[in-house]
């Protein structure tokens with residue numbers, strides 16, 4: 001036989017190889033698809049791995065529910081399943097911190113490789129889990145945890161391992177992108193669009209993690225850790241959700257040739273003294289309609305990576321959903337299985353740079369501020385004065401309406417976020433400003 005991948009029908013050699021045993025924990029949206037693909041694609045997987053891939057068991061909560069897998073493979077005892085000698089790879093798809101954390105640790109410590117899509121867990125405990133994997137010389141893979149099917153973890157960890165990543169910015173939450181796209185397209189308000197997202201199955205029963213930016217922040221922590229070889233956890237990520245974005249904000253954004261997206265931004269901050277820090281932040285921001293992320297609509301995700309030598313790279317596709325996420329899980333599972341058959345290991349966690357976190361106050365941002373003001377001479381000068389005092393330069397001012405409905409919209413140039421938020425606080429205290437109705441950042445511009 002020539003070549004490293006055998007023909008699926010040429011099984012004489014691989015039959016002699018010990019099968020790779022897989023335990024799947026959780027059979028929900030993603031787990032059910034993973035089980036389906038392993039079952040349907042058994043011949044191809046065997047040829048690609050170099051050994052048969054066999055499901056040893058699937059841990060579920062409710063044994064009585066009908067499932068598309070033999071009842072004999074189901075168990076409600078995940079700990080006993082992963083302890084089996086014939087399990088080589090544990091695929092964790094139950095989500096949440098407990099008991100997933102302990103089960104994954106135990107699996108790694110007993111020499112099993114682990115594949116997980118659990119971003120909430122990884123954003124807190126990658127350090128602990130990666131150490132356990134390194135100690136036991138096994139693999140810990142998690143491509144599905146960020147942007148579902150879209151390859152972003154592996155490109156950052158492997159393809160760009162020789163480059164210097166400056167920035168990773170993207171739309172990594174499908175639910176919120178669907179909501180903002182719908183609001184933009186239909187003019188509907190936030191509450192109605194959220195309800196629609198629930199009806200279509202995008203938003204969860206409790207949509208807090210999505211709409212308040214926790215999910216996007218967990219993904220930002222994972223991306224920033226890898227991109228900047230530093231440990232970044234969810235608590236290090238500045239987070240603002242989309243629940244205060246209004247239909248009027250989207251209409252106003254259009255007047256500036258912009259749209260609004262919930263962005264996860266991971267940036268290498270280069271300070272004037274030559275030192276470096278990491279900024280990881282999530283917030284809804286205006287971006288120009290000409291920016292590549294502006295065209296990412298519906299439940300789609302996209303990630304733009306900027307690296308010193310590679311330049312700008314963009315990754316786009318389905319960031320959520322059972323089969324797209326299962327595709328990424330399967331990719332990881334095949335890698336882990338190949339390593340068990342042929343030897344070798346995936347890359348270890350790399351945190352050698354240990355860059356400190358730059359608080360949001362220090363990060364240079366641009367602001368878009370919309371306010372209702374008294375319609376009388378001198379107000380514009382007074383408002384502008386608050387920006388001048390704090391060395392924040394104004395890029396554009398637009399006045400709309402008149403009388404009781406007089407509104408000012410100010411867009412600033414780049415300045416430390418603290419100076420920008422101090423300007424907003426000062427505007428809120430001004431007699432001439434009736435109400436600061438909207439404050440958003442502006443991203444994706446060069447100035």
Ligand SMILES: NC(=O)c1ccc[n+]([C@@H]2O[C@H](COP(=O)([O-])OP(=O)(O)OC[C@H]3O[C@@H](n4cnc5c(N)ncnc54)[C@H](O)[C@@H]3O)[C@@H](O)[C@H]2O)c1
Pocket residue numbers: 025026027028029030031059060061062076078092093094095096099117118119120144145146148319320321322325
């Ligand atoms: N659905 C997506 O689009 C998507 C995308 C990327 C990552 N993820 C991640 O993948 C994981 C799974 O997501 P999902 O959408 O399939 O969730 P889900 O809620 O549909 O499935 C989880 C399943 O695990 C089961 N489970 C939970 N605790 C268990 C336990 N102790 N023992 C046995 N079974 C248990 C639940 O009963 C449920 O059926 C999560 O970590 C999620 O964040 C999901």
Ligand SMILES: N[C@@H](CCO)C(=O)O
Pocket residue numbers: 145147148172173174175176202210215319320321
């Ligand atoms: N709730 C997440 C699932 C994918 O991680 C989303 O809407 O993107």
Ligand code: NA
Pocket residue numbers: 143144145146147148149150151152153328
């Ligand atoms: Na991915």
